Amino acid sequence: MTVKTMQTADVKELLEKVAGFDQDGGNQRMKKIVHRVMHDIFQIVEDFDVTPEEFWSAVYYVGELGANGEAALLAPGLGMDRYLDIRQDAEDEQAGLTGGTPRTIEGPLYVAGAPISDGFARMDDGSDNDAEVILIKGQVTDENGEPLANAIVDIWHADTNGAYSYFDQSQSEYNLRRRIKTDGEGRYAAQSIMPSGYGCPPEGSTQQLLDQLGRHGQRPAHIHYFVSKPGHKHLTTQINIAGDEYTYSDFAFATREELVVVANKVDQSEVGAQHGVTGPVTEVEFNVTLVATDKPELQERHARQRALETDAA
Numbered sequence: 001m002t003v004k005t006m007q008t009a010d011v012k013e014l015l016e017k018v019a020g021f022d023q024d025g026g027n028q029r030m031k032k033i034v035h036r037v038m039h040d041i042f043q044i045v046e047d048f049d050v051t052p053e054e055f056w057s058a059v060y061y062v063g064e065l066g067a068n069g070e071a072a073l074l075a076p077g078l079g080m081d082r083y084l085d086i087r088q089d090a091e092d093e094q095a096g097l098t099g100g101t102p103r104t105i106e107g108p109l110y111v112a113g114a115p116i117s118d119g120f121a122r123m124d125d126g127s128d129n130d131a132e133v134i135l136i137k138g139q140v141t142d143e144n145g146e147p148l149a150n151a152i153v154d155i156w157h158a159d160t161n162g163a164y165s166y167f168d169q170s171q172s173e174y175n176l177r178r179r180i181k182t183d184g185e186g187r188y189a190a191q192s193i194m195p196s197g198y199g200c201p202p203e204g205s206t207q208q209l210l211d212q213l214g215r216h217g218q219r220p221a222h223i224h225y226f227v228s229k230p231g232h233k234h235l236t237t238q239i240n241i242a243g244d245e246y247t248y249s250d251f252a253f254a255t256r257e258e259l260v261v262v263a264n265k266v267d268q269s270e271v272g273a274q275h276g277v278t279g280p281v282t283e284v285e286f287n288v289t290l291v292a293t294d295k296p297e298l299q300e301r302h303a304r305q306r307a308l309e310t311d312a313a
Ligand SMILES: [Fe+2]
Pocket: 107, 109, 158, 222, 224
């Protein structure tokens, strides 16, 4: 049985009351958005003839999602983070601010306040003896290829189990998280360990929904970056290591061709040697181009809830 009630006066009046249209107080923008959201949910119930059983299982799903702390994991899985990036890319295009290294999603696992050093940092705490040692290196330049000295390269990545320090309390403080200030030639380097890709918790709410969509919940091995320098657009990006099973099928849609990096095994890294890293190592090179802007709001990362970030709005 299919009934149509969306166009009735009863439903229209209900939606207006739900959104507080008949009340003076509150936030006008929020009222309009909630009105649209609830209208569209009602419409979905009508169009798909959603049963009460289906509806209530969705309500309890949202409750469990929150209790599991997975809302910020489901969002990228449903393409939200990627969609916001697409919008920002379009805004950049409109403002004539295209070019430079592409942005991609931040993810929910950044922790503010990582140790900062000049030119080079060792990112791992040395506790994982079986890990593949990597030497991350690169240069930060502007669009004309001019080196950018004193840019802040803020890097974070997972360990060999695909887990992030802080969220994984078994790791030491700020393990695999460092901020590196570029040298006079705009160069930065870091010794670290090859991260593993990771998947959504198999029993979690995100994977539960992905299963219903016939999708996996895996991410390839990747390394996150914030790169900033006054006078330039803040860059949020990440590199995916080439050759991972999921390099091109990231469940979070973060892969961009320009951000896939081949890791090269070398007997001795020239850059590594300058920083006391000797012997066979896997080099990961990522050069970054920042776009100049005089708009202060574009020079800093956008406000969002982040671990240990105290100065965010
Ligand atoms: Fe990540």
